[in-house]
Amino acid sequence: MKGRNMYALCMAAALMTAGLSGCGAGSGQTADATADSVQNTAQESEKEADNGEVHLRIWAGEEDKDLIATIADNFIAEHASEAKITIEWEPMVEGECRSNLLGDVLNAPDVYTTTDGDIRTIAAGGAASEVLNPDEIRENNLESAVEALTINDKIYGYPITADNGYFLYYNKAYFSEEDIQDLDTILDIAAKNDKLFAMDWSSGWYLYSFFGQTGLKVGLNDDGVTNFCDWNNVNRAIKGTDVAEALLKIAANPGFKSTGDWLDGIKSGDVIACVSGVWDESAIKEAWGSNYGAAKLPCYTVAGQKVQMACYFGYKMIGVNPYSEHVEWAHKFADYIANQDNQELRFAMRGQGPSNLKAAEAPEIQQAAAIQAVLAQSEYSELQRLGANFWDASTTLGNTLAAGNPDHVDLQELLDTAVEGITSSTVQ
Numbered sequence: 001m002k003g004r005n006m007y008a009l010c011m012a013a014a015l016m017t018a019g020l021s022g023c024g025a026g027s028g029q030t031a032d033a034t035a036d037s038v039q040n041t042a043q044e045s046e047k048e049a050d051n052g053e054v055h056l057r058i059w060a061g062e063e064d065k066d067l068i069a070t071i072a073d074n075f076i077a078e079h080a081s082e083a084k085i086t087i088e089w090e091p092m093v094e095g096e097c098r099s100n101l102l103g104d105v106l107n108a109p110d111v112y113t114t115t116d117g118d119i120r121t122i123a124a125g126g127a128a129s130e131v132l133n134p135d136e137i138r139e140n141n142l143e144s145a146v147e148a149l150t151i152n153d154k155i156y157g158y159p160i161t162a163d164n165g166y167f168l169y170y171n172k173a174y175f176s177e178e179d180i181q182d183l184d185t186i187l188d189i190a191a192k193n194d195k196l197f198a199m200d201w202s203s204g205w206y207l208y209s210f211f212g213q214t215g216l217k218v219g220l221n222d223d224g225v226t227n228f229c230d231w232n233n234v235n236r237a238i239k240g241t242d243v244a245e246a247l248l249k250i251a252a253n254p255g256f257k258s259t260g261d262w263l264d265g266i267k268s269g270d271v272i273a274c275v276s277g278v279w280d281e282s283a284i285k286e287a288w289g290s291n292y293g294a295a296k297l298p299c300y301t302v303a304g305q306k307v308q309m310a311c312y313f314g315y316k317m318i319g320v321n322p323y324s325e326h327v328e329w330a331h332k333f334a335d336y337i338a339n340q341d342n343q344e345l346r347f348a349m350r351g352q353g354p355s356n357l358k359a360a361e362a363p364e365i366q367q368a369a370a371i372q373a374v375l376a377q378s379e380y381s382e383l384q385r386l387g388a389n390f391w392d393a394s395t396t397l398g399n400t401l402a403a404g405n406p407d408h409v410d411l412q413e414l415l416d417t418a419v420e421g422i423t424s425s426t427v428q
Contacts (some may be wrong), residue, residue, distance in 0.1 A: 054083045054329045057109035059092035059100075064113070068337075069348045075336050087333070094226065103126040110324040111334050115164060116148035116315045117384045119156050120224065128156040132331050140340070145315045145355035148383055157317035158338035160346065162360075163278050163353030163373035164207065165313035165381055168298060171272040172291040180293070183250070183300040183309070185275055190255030195257055198262035198274040201247075201402040204394025205312055205384070206275060209297060210247060212310025213380060214238040218422065220385040227387045229422040232415035240415045242303040247401040250300070258402035259418070263287075276409070281351050281370040294373035301422040313374075313381035315355060347371075393421030 060068050072087040079085060090109060092100075098118040101108045102125040114122065122128045131137055134155045138146050145159040170180050174193060179185050183197075190197045205353050211218065215236045218229040250256050257265070263280060265271030266287045275297065276284075285292045288328040297309035318334040320327065336342065343354035344362055353371040354360050365371055397418040400406075405414065 023058070031211060042365050052084055054085045054326050055088065056085070056111060056324075056326060056330060056333055057088045057090060058333075059090050059109045059112040061094055061099060061113065062091045064350065065091070067091060067346060070345065070349070071337055071342050072331055075333055078331075081135070085329070086105070089150045098122050099127070105321065106323055108321050108323070110326060110330040111337075112319055112321070113160075114157070114317060114319055115258050116145075116157075116317060117386075119149055119317065119319065120151055122154045122319060123151055124224070126354075127319075127323075129320040129324075129327060129331070131155045131158060131320075131335075132328075133335065140357060141355045142357065142360075149317055156238045158320045158334045159317050159342060159355035161316040161317050162378075163357040163371060163374045164316055165311045165374050165377055166209075166275050166277045166297075167311070167377040168295050169274050169276060169280070169284050170293045170295065171288050172293045173288075174272045177295070180273075180295050181298055182306070183298040186298060187250065187253045187255040190272055191253060192255075193272070195255065195272040196257045196265060196270050198257050198259050200260040200262075200275075201251075201258040201398035202260065202395050203391055204386075204398065207394055207398040208309075209275070209309045209311055210243055210300065210302070212382065213308050214242065214243060214302065216240060218386070218390065220387055226404045226425055227390050227422050229390075229419045231422075232412065232419045234412070238305075238307070239305045241334070241411045244401060244411045244415060246300060246302040248405060251402050251404050278351055278353060278370045278374060291367070294369040296373055296376040308380050311377050311381045312384040313378045314384055316352075342407045388423050389424045393418050393424075396421070 017049065018345070058068060058072075067196065068089050072089070074370050076085045076087065088109075092112065094113055094115055097112055097114040098121055100121055101114075102111065105125070105127045119128060137155055137158065141159050142162050145162050146155060149155050149157045149159060165404075168180060170186070174189055174195065179189060184385045189195075208218070211231055215238060216231050216233055218227060218231060220226075221228055230236075230240070231243070250373065251258070259265070262271050262274035262276060262312065263283050266284055274284075281294070297311060299306040299308050318337050320330045320334050324330040327383075338356070340354075340356045340359045343359040344365075346352050347354060347359070347362070347365055347368070351368070351370065353368075353374060359365065397414065400409070400414060405411070
């Protein structure tokens with residue numbers, strides 16, 4: 001649980017302070033009928049509760065505070081003749097939503113923000129209500145976004161973004177559009193200028209980018225808990241050791257740094273290119289001004305060939321708690337947050353790319369470099385479907401390679417150990 005600091009949004013749209021809950025990350029698994037079994041009960045409860053006053057709670061990120069306030073104000077005003085509505089926002093880290101929902105679903109909020117990577121587990125745990133307007137959701141949103149939230153032909157959330165991936169940011173004062181197509185060139189230019197290309201190899205989310213287009217695979221087994229992984233494969237055209245050797249060569253380049261603090265480096269002038277997502281666009285734009293650039297990830301050299309770097313790509317969504325005392329109102333609010341106008345507002349206030357087809361056609365979104373970069377990169381991506389054991393094992397592998405394999409462990413042994421950890425049947 002996090003410290004309490006939330007606001008209520010009511011008819012007069014007044015902000016007030018109240019208490020808070022926090023929210024965790026995790027793997028997906030097959031959804032069962034638990035959510036459906038409680039929805040009728042919640043709707044019956046709502047018939048008794050909706051006699052003039054409706055109080056809704058929403059979990060959303062701290063960075064979404066002003067956006068949710070604006071959307072809630074408008075929702076309340078639009079429905080003023082139907083009910084006296086109050087909407088209470090509680091700060092929540094999206095990556096923590098799953099564990100807190102499932103840990104205490106009866107006291108969880110009516111509406112919450114989460115990602116497609118967690119919705120299967122949330123739905124399986126009975127904390128996600130099936131959308132009430134599936135045909136409309138399918139018609140209005142990217143097919144891939146809807147598919148990401150669909151479990152056993154049922155949609156368990158309202159998509160709000162289609163930009164949860166990573167790509168290349170670069171400083172145009174140093175790189176041309178041709179330069180940024182190849183990582184070797186990027187590293188050479190950075191080194192010659194005593195500057196850096198930054199990327200976080202301590203995160204398996206980013207480390208995956210070097211494996212994703214090589215034919216080496218990692219993903220979630222049908223049990224929804226354990227992983228499969230052949231990053232140590234010795235029989236493919238590109239072997240696991242080929243990738244490891246390529247990463248060691250990159251790590252040894254003086255123009256490279258493995259770090260999650262690229263923004264500090266950008267602000268100091270040390271970092272002139274990095275791998276990140278739309279969440280960093282405003283800060284990078286401010287630092288680089290007219291030299292700001294964004295594009296899909298480059299190719300890198302492995303086993304004597306150029307291979308396009310990959311990424312995980314995902315979607316953010318609004319979910320509804322089937323135990324809500326006002327489940328129909330919760331669905332109305334969730335659907336409202338996800339509509340075209342509010343996805344355009346989300347872009348204007350938060351710089352996030354829409355899943356709504358019409359919103360994506362807006363000129364300002366078509367001209368947004370970061371949004372166009374992540375969409376271009378999405379062609380070389382897959383959904384993140386990973387069990388919990390992926391993270392620690394991949395972090396160890398990434399850190400070891402970024403440090404140059406200081407203990408000189410045989411690369412096949414290093415990969416075998418990583419794969420053993422990734423595919424382990426128990427949470428470590």
